[in-house]
Amino acid sequence: MDEGISDPTGFQAILTDDCWQHIVSRHPEMQPFKPSVLEAIGMPDAIYLGKRDPTRRIYRKRHLQVAGIGDSLDLLVFVGGADGYIATAYFAAYSLRMLGTLIWPSS
């Protein structure tokens, strides 16, 4: 079943079963974190437009502790700006360079 969720800017993102299966098949650590992925869209710490691909929206949500994975990690969720479909999601320890243009929060 597809799940839709609005971000703080009103943009509607969609998580399909197929996409979720693909995410967990390649990133098995994500299995228990489907609600966290949806939460990262609905209540992110920041939203960016991709640096090299500005049509891509990137949601970042800080997690101080992720059981079995590590501490102080960012959950990154990548969404197609044109169709709203969630493309992938995973935990990142560090971003070497800017993800892109910060569009939310605007300040």
Next chain:
Amino acid sequence: MAFQLVQEFKFDNVDYSYDRRSDVLDISFGLPAPAIALQVEDWLAIQVRVNPPSLQGMTVIGFRKIFDKINRYAAEELPGRMRRLATTKLSMSYDNESDTLVMRWSEGASGLHRLLQRLSFRKKEKPSIFEPLSRVADAAHPATLTDQSLRNVYVERTLPSKDIIGIKILEFTKCGPAAIEGFLGAIVDTLFEPNAPHDENVHLITNALIERLRLDRQKFAVLTAA
């Protein structure tokens, strides 16, 4: 100096999955396993396995969107590219006394060539030299932040052909993370901003990468200039 082999990566067990709908390419060295990402830029992440810590793979977000403009058959040619990657070997050695890390890569021979190499019973070591990776700053071209992070990074090139076969990082304990960050950043900048002021060696490494992936440099230049 006594270099100890720290880690050796063989990519012969490379596994990949390309999801056309989301345009995401996931490459793993071995079966997918729990990992944490080191995000290089918005389109590229290096995945590090949680337990035991080791290189797990990489994720390319927007693979077709980026690479189709360079080579329209990029997605179709993935199996061939992965087979080529499977012949690559990367070794990392560290010398405690000099606090130096050396990374070397090689592409294995295939078929008859490999058989002949095995039959020769000897390992050929080509002579090599090290050259600084960053350009030399002067009054007209002062050092950038990237140049500063690359000041301890040297490129190993064979003689006489001058093929790039490795990287050396001095003062690794102190400068290693910044040097790796600068190194990856310089490659990405050279890919997307070919006119960025980097040393010839950065361009050569990027070109070597493009050649290994069998991309078209001219098309990439047109794309990135657009």
